[in-house]
Amino acid sequence: EFMMAASMPKSQLLRKLDTTNRSSSTMVDVESSKEAFFGELARTKAPEGTTDFSLCEAQYLSMELYEGRIASMQRFVAMTVM
Secondary structure (H helix, E strand, O other), X not given: OHHHHHHOOHHXXXXXXXXXXXXXXXXXXXXXXXXXXXXXXXXXXXXXXXXXXXXXXXXXXXXXXXXXXXXXXXXXXXXXXX
8 A cells, every 4th residue: 555655646645645524425524724825734744846736736626616616606696796
């Protein structure tokens, strides 16, 4: 298992380090962030030599969740208020 993890691409390794919990309904339970800036935890846990582009790839799920839930709700509220 160690050799498999050692030979993984860094972006895949970062995804495994930042695992999420799933509830019994298979929905992802996302905890609120206490980071000073988005990606602070990923940057501190990243292996030596990880590029910024690899960190961005690892945060793709978070960006999709934001766009799919928060941003779309903000657009809806803005359109109904207008």
